[in-house]
Amino acid sequence: MKRVLMLGTDAVARGAIEAGISYATSYPGTPATQILEYIAKNSDILCEWSINEKVAFEVAYGVSITGRRVLCSMKHVGLNVAADPFMTASYLGVRGGFVLAVGDDPGAYSSQNEQDSRFYASFAKIPCLEPYDGETARAYTKIAFDISEELGLPVMIRSQTRLLHCFAPVTLEEVKPQKEVNLYKDPQHLIAIPRHVIPLHKELNAKQSKILEILKKYRFNEIISREGKIGIIACGLAYTYALELEENLPILKITAYPVEDTLIKEFVKDLDEVIVVEEGYPLIEKQVRCYHPKVRGKLTGDLPFEGELGPDPLLRLFGKSPSTHPEEVPPRPPTLCPGCPHREFYKALLSAGPTFVTGDIGCYTLGCLPPFSALDTCLCMGASISKAIGIARQGVKRVAAVIGDSTFWHTGIPALIDAVYNKADILVCILDNSVVAMTGHQPTPHLGITAKGEETKKLSLVEICRACGVDSVVEIDPLKQEELVSALKRGLETPGVHVVISKRPCVLIAGKLKEKKS
Template sequence: MEKILMLGCDAIARGAVEAGISYASSYPGTPATQILEYIAKNSSVKAEWSVNEKVAYEVAYGVSLTGRRVLCSMKHVGLNVASDPFMTSAYLGIKGGFVLVLGDDPGAYSSQNEQDSRFYASFAKIPCLEPSDAQEAKDMTKLAFDISEELGLPVMIRSITRLLHCISPVTLENIKPEKEIKLEKNPEYLLAIPKNVVRLHSELNKKQEKIKKLLEKYEFNKIFSGKGKTGIIACGITYLYAKELGEDLPIFKISAYPVDEDLIKNFVKNLDEVVVLEEGYPFIESLVKKYCPNVKGKLSGDLPLEGELCVEPLLKLFGKIKSYTKNFPLIPRPPVLCPGCPHREFYKALNEAHPNFVTGDIGCYTLGANPPLKAIDTCLCMGASIGKASGISSQGIKRVAAVIGDSTFIHSGIPALINAVYNKSDILVCILDNSSVAMTGHQPTPAIGITAKGEETKKIDLVELCKACGADSVEVVDPYDKKSTFEAIKKGLNEPGVNVVIARRACILVAKKLKS
């Protein structure tokens, strides 16, 4: 066995490889992007960048039905997109081990919200494991496949940006062989139709006690004895924060959900006060309040409800420091478009065309909202720009533009474009095609014809795709050619119908690589 330093992302990926997975699927999204990248580059496992998280989950579920093990990874908001198949897959169950890895982002370092994926696991009634360091991340991921197969359910690994992007020692172990293919027809369990659903739901409910007993068997949730009448309940990485206090206090370390409430009762019964530490929402604190009248945490106001928790608020709570600042004492440097970025030139032309309103989307081009460009008026979620523009124009507002990236358009913009055409919108759709998923590290897209493994495949033609969706006009421009870009934008804003302008020039950081 070999011990090396690994990112949390890489450790999770390695755990899946060691477990003998046959496939991995994902859509790029910080902080979970590197999980699939590690598998694609460092193993023989088949891996794919799916067009969105819903498709990634469905592909993974299909692999599981063959009896083989599969990993699906995405960032927390990606599960919003994949929630439809996710929720129902718990009813139908799985065959080969199915592990879903979520990268939550407390502090919203690269996200539009701070949602807590533990609620999704609870909602779907499946197990959720939450590691505290990279070694646990690898070990839990590997073990999660066994748990998945024993329960016949998907298992969630919930981690956060700080763990996924930090490095710590990990011991590598042998890689298990792939499982044999065993695809069987079983419509009574695999068809989510009304005559089966209530029965399947009942069977899922009956599995809940088995889940709790299985998690208890593996001792994911442990009580560590200590001195004093103040105890700490620490979830995931916050266990390390608790240890940094340097106090010999009783600690209840939570690494798996659902939590056996008897463990909570046993832990708090001889304590005068309990401090609950968790990144995200007060998921466990709400539960602890049932058994202890004196609970300090997010709900009590002793710890912040928003942002990343980290160790400083805890140190202040225990009197180790008098105060702390959330920001480093440095002059803030907002994120900006890279020097030579084609998006900047596009936005200059867009501003000169004076649209009445510009709806934005998720990606590098969102940075066009910042000074000095100030070119975007709203940003909601992946693929929302076209729908928002349609809604605004439906109220009689003219010269509305939607800005969306090439990968985001393929992710979830295509249905919105069809909807805009079908409902007779008068909007300009601007697709900024920079030949990569640039914001998350220049992953390939279907529009450039390269897979996650670096293999050549068919290219998707965005022009023909937009025409097939019924767009009234489709024009391709080079954003470096400011005059033609401006004229195309001006024309698209002034003419009725759904008009598309594709601003095509590769990201400045990958252009040379694509040419080679």
């Protein structure tokens, strides 16, 4: 066995490789992006940057149907996109081990919310494992495939930015061989129609007791007996926060869900007070309140409800000095890079004088900040076009939607079709910088490069827009300011759906693209 220093994302990926996966799917999203990147660069395993998280989940499910193991990774809000197949997959069940690795983002370091994916696992009635360091990130991911096949259910690995983006020592183990394809027909367990889903739901409910038995067998959740009448229930990464207290207090370590009520009852029975520490929402804190009269945590205001928890609030709760002093560090909010082509686009857009500009998710979202202050709203991936439709259909003129190239492929195309079909008068601006820049320069479908760096077909944004039935589409280099301003004004002033593609590579990859062309 070899011990190496690894990022948390890499540790999750390594665990999947060791488990013998045959395929990996993902859509880039911080903090989970590097999981698939590690697999692509450090193995011969087939993998893909899927067009969005829903497709990534469905492709992974197809792999599982063949009896082979598969990893699907995404960030927490990506699970919202994949929720439709995710919720039904637990009814139908899986064959080959199916592990869904989700990166939550407490503190919203690179996200539009702080949602807690544990609730999704509970909603779908599947197991959720929550590692607390690099070693458990690898080990839990590897074990999750065995659990998935034993239960016939997808298993979620839930981790957070702090774990995924930190280095930790990890022990490497042998890689299991990939399984042979074993594809066979079984309509009652593969086709989600009304006559099947009620029996399937009954089967899923019957598996809940078995989930608890399996989690108990692996000892994910255990009581660490110590002196003291104050007990700490620490979930996932928060277990490391509890250890930093260096207090001789009993701890209930929780790293898998659902949690047995009997285990909680046993832990709290002789305690005067219970402190529940968990990143995200008070999932376990609510459960503990059923069995002890004095519980402190987020619901009591003893620990913060918003933002990343980290170790400091717990240290303060025990009268100890915080481990960090963020207030002493000058703030460095993100901004558009010097030389970014989006800067030139926003100059032109402001000159064109739109009434209202709907924004989207990507590095171009930073155009909402000074000196441009060019965006008026931002909701989620692909929503810029949809929001523009709603605003324009209320009689508002000169409405512009701004969306990135990768985001357009992700969920912008259905919205563009909707705009054409429902006769919206809007201008759609696609900012094409030839890469998924916000998450680390992953390739896009129109770049013609796969996740493994192999050449593939190049798709055309212009042709896709024309196929959607738009009234006009033009592609312009944002450095050609007069031409761009003129095109934006025409799009704002002319009825119908008009598309302007601002095309210039991200300044950080422009040199690399030139090298490949030469």
